Amino acid sequence: MSSSDIFIGETVGTAILILLGGGVCAAVTLKASKARNAGWLTIAFGWGFAVMTAAYISGPLSGAHLNPAVTLAFAIKDGNWTDVPIYLAGQLLGAMIGAVLVWAAYYGQFQAHLTDKEIVGGPGAQATSAKAVEARDKGAGPVLGVFSTAPEIRHTVQNLATEIIGTFVLILAVLTQGLNDEGNGLGVVGALITAFVVVSIGLSLGGPTGYAINPVRDLGPRIVHALLPLPNKGGSDWSYAWIPVVGPLVGSAIAAGVYNAAFA
Template sequence: MSPFSAEFLGTALLIVLGDGVVANVALARTHGHGGGLMAITAGWAAAVFVAVYAVASTSGAHLNPAVTLALALRGKFLWQDVPSYMCAQLLGAFVGATIVWLAYRRQFDATADPATVRGVFCTAPAIRDLGSNFLTEAIATCVFVLGVLQIAAPTHGLGALDALPVALLVLAIGLSLGGPTGYAINPARDLGPRLAHAILPLRGKGDSDWGYAWVPIAGPLVGATAAALLHGALFGG
């Protein structure tokens, strides 16, 4: 398997499991309906664990343009490979969201609230203040990427043994910093499914909130850049 294929597969798996738990908790007439924040954060942490473990040996399991950018800025990943990794991550996220829709089609049809339907695919702020929302995403991603850079430091990429600490890091961020924006901390995780929401024939889905879409893209990329600079200042190399 090529690194591109591994990034595609890993990100698709991440979204199938991550957006899948959101669908199970949020949509009407599921066995997990109303499971709450803990179910969602635990589900996303498990999704990260499985996805990282599945492809770590092939691609380093970035699964996130913010991680790819930070590793390139730290000189631990080739800039020439950045576009292909990011494209694979975005495509994988789109396909993963489409698979979730196929699995939950009847539940999507049974859910009347367009915001709930959209929320399965992509993030939205609890209080809409784009400047504050951007800052929250940047801070959460900076914390996440700093942790990933330290976890990946010995190998310049995530290995299978790193899957558990990265998953625990995602769980901690979700519980601590996830409240204001839903902690995208990953541009592909938000943009790929948002594109799927816009394209798929969802009943009564409403708009895809493109006015907010830049926040979970720009915030994580800025946060990742800050993390790379801070990591270099603290640890050198």
């Protein structure tokens, strides 16, 4: 694989991943969406199919890492760190592009949702104190969940542990099933298996934090949320943002270590 193939494959693949994954979150969340309130099963399967689609598209070019946790695991497994920066750059750029495409696809729904007084409050519901305004602007806004994850209960240790555990399962599954011919990415069978693993993680472990299990899946769209001209969007919850980045990387490193010790 050339550097350009890796960068293009990861950029395009991660953009597709976030477009379809963030798209199902938008579909379930936003006012005037035909799929609104479709529920957690829809989100879990939507993200699984997003992984499968993105992996099949990007696999021939880059091996379909689509996730810094996967890239880190292969680097630890093989001891080859040469292409890691190229993978990470493509993944972050792709995640941001995908988030912008979600906004474009659901532009009218975002506008309707964020100007609805029942959702964002009318003049009488606005925060009045400086402290309340600051809390509103720094915390999670009403559509942040379309872009990134947030815990149902804010407990740093538990939230971090949940992301570590979920990513551990994902990476161990990736490393122990159908890889491509080079052994440094997903093959055809591996992409399908991984998609169902992601569904399983979402259904079983996604409840506490929304299962980022992928640093750029959370960070890239969170940056886009902070930059987009969305009315009444609220804050991007940067105080939480480190957990869905650090947790998956720790989980990946542990899984790669277990793989090398027990399976290699």
